[in-house]
Amino acid sequence: MFSGLSAFPLTPLNENSIDEKAFSNLVSRLAAAGVDSIGALGSTGSYAYLTREERCSAAKIAVDSAQGTPVMVGIGALRTRDVLLLAEDAQSAGANAVLLAPVSYQKLTQDEVFKLYEQVTRTLSVPLCVYDNPGTTHFEFTDELHSRIASLPSVASIKIPGVPSDPDEAKARVERLRALIPSTVSIGVSGDAFGATGLNAGCDAWYSVIGGLFPRTCLAITRAAQEKDATRAEAEAQQLEGFWSMFRQFGSLRVVAAAAEMLELTKGSSLPLPIRPIPENARKNLQQILSVLNLG
Amino acid sequence: MFSGLSAFPLTPLNENSIDEKAFSNLVSRLAAAGVDSIGALGSTGSYAYLTREERCSAAKIAVDSAQGTPVMVGIGALRTRDVLLLAEDAQSAGANAVLLAPVSYQKLTQDEVFKLYEQVTRTLSVPLCVYDNPGTTHFEFTDELHSRIASLPSVASIKIPGVPSDPDEAKARVERLRALIPSTVSIGVSGDAFGATGLNAGCDAWYSVIGGLFPRTCLAITRAAQEKDATRAEAEAQQLEGFWSMFRQFGSLRVVAAAAEMLELTKGSSLPLPIRPIPENARKNLQQILSVLNLG
Secondary structure (H helix, E strand, O other): OOOEEEEOOOOOEOOOOEOHHHHHHHHHHHHHHOOOEEEEOOOOOOHHHOOHHHHHHHHHHHHHHOOOOOEEEEOOOOOHHHHHHHHHHHHHHOOOEEEEOOOOOOOOOHHHHHHHHHHHHHHOOOOEEEEOOHHHHOOOOOHHHHHHHHOOOOEEEEEEOOOOOOHHHHHHHHHHHHOOOOOOOEEEEOOHHHHHHHHHOOOOEEEEOHHHOOHHHHHHHHHHHHOOOHHHHHHHHHOOHHHHHHHHHHOHHHHHHHHHHHOOOOOOOOOOOOOOOOOHHHHHHHHHHHHHOOOO | OOOEEEEOOOOOEOOOOEOHHHHHHHHHHHHHHOOOEEEEOOOOOOHHHOOHHHHHHHHHHHHHHOOOOOEEEEOOOOOHHHHHHHHHHHHHOOOOEEEEOOOOOOOOOHHHHHHHHHHHHHHOOOOEEEEOOHHHHOOOOOHHHHHHHHOOOOEEEEEEOOOOOOHHHHHHHHHHHHOOOOOOOEEEEOOHHHHHHHHHOOOOEEEEOHHHOOHHHHHHHHHHHHOOOHHHHHHHHHOOHHHHHHHHHHOHHHHHHHHHHHOOOOOOOOOOOOOOOOOHHHHHHHHHHHHHOOOO
């Protein structure tokens, strides 16, 4: 389950609760499109903003709605004691894997993060994907740390934040990391603008936010790359270009949440306050992008 | 209550609970030393790592143990809905003020943070101190934003992260901010290494982590600065020099937690995992600093 397209849906929500029906529909839609796995409660799934109860309920809905497609559930939290409880909950809900980011408030050391993964993997009965996302966790993994963590039992994949945009540099980046980790551990690219380049550079998986909204489009990119047709993968990805500048400006969560609302997949903004919707002129721009493209 | 020495104690804790007796003793000790106010559940008070129930209980203990010394309680959380509940809890516990940092996972915009403060201050019946701490929140306030927020009702103080080490530059920094905010809003310096320089530069308050451990020493610095004796303030602060390099290397929380344990004010590390104690050689160094100095 740690290769191909892993689609990360939004968690539709308002200030009071999760919209369980909308979430179930989002997940079913991904499964029906044939994505290789579903990442529930990733950053775009707003895991960091939800209570334990809400996360538990979202994990169950994701597993129940995935129609057999493997589901990975985010278990990140500031405190190890909470991560351990969330791991239990995810496994009880039937998650096929868990995704763990070293969320921080006080700056963490490399050794503290190693020990976090060591402690958590000791209790797991499903595989774990390491979630390297310095933009939200403010923790920078060294490659040495990736190597140490990847050797822990249960570690099955690393979700890296991106690759260099130059194809040769991207390939060198992936090969450098690959040389430091067991062959059983896959590498997945995230940061959607780097998806095609990452897959073409040899990443096994694309952990994709935009794939949570447009699974057919992202599957076409992924399959092209898997068939070693780098040119077609890049060409398929080209049509998503309009999103990347909006992602950079407003963050992928705000943009994907607005698009989901426009596509009537969700009601309301799906953003937990203090996070607010993109401004009106950006909405118009996004509406324009959506109306021109035939995404799915 | 937003001038002079505001002392920020640790919240003594282990993986299961808060050590309520040790916390009560820490707070009483600050009150007995005559600090001007007490900041419970600041960053060093590990607010970000505690449940709502734990924070509610800590707020009550702080108020009950402060013997009339004004108590400010940290109400920061990732989600506005939680901040509002924590504000209610703090006020019910008898807090004299609240302290709010714009905690983030998804990067926040200036406008989102303004609206957070706007929404929270609308519900408050006690004053609020703006907590500007980019090292933990990863949010950078512009001076324009400080100006907008400081004009909201209930805003009484700004806790700034530090000042330039050059006294003239520090003074210019404080004056620049002062010119942009109402005269009723005080400015307090934090980042303990900048305490004396900040007070000498015209800050009204010192929001101090080390003051949560050595209130007498920090009161001597504060009173000297308040009496416009900059030289004596800097000289008093000089004896704390040994701490600043350790703070820079390990973060103030880990160092203060180790010192509190050595001084037998707490049992165990008081650090929430994944955060871990400073290494053994650093402990020896800290023990040496403590044994040489006559701090209190």
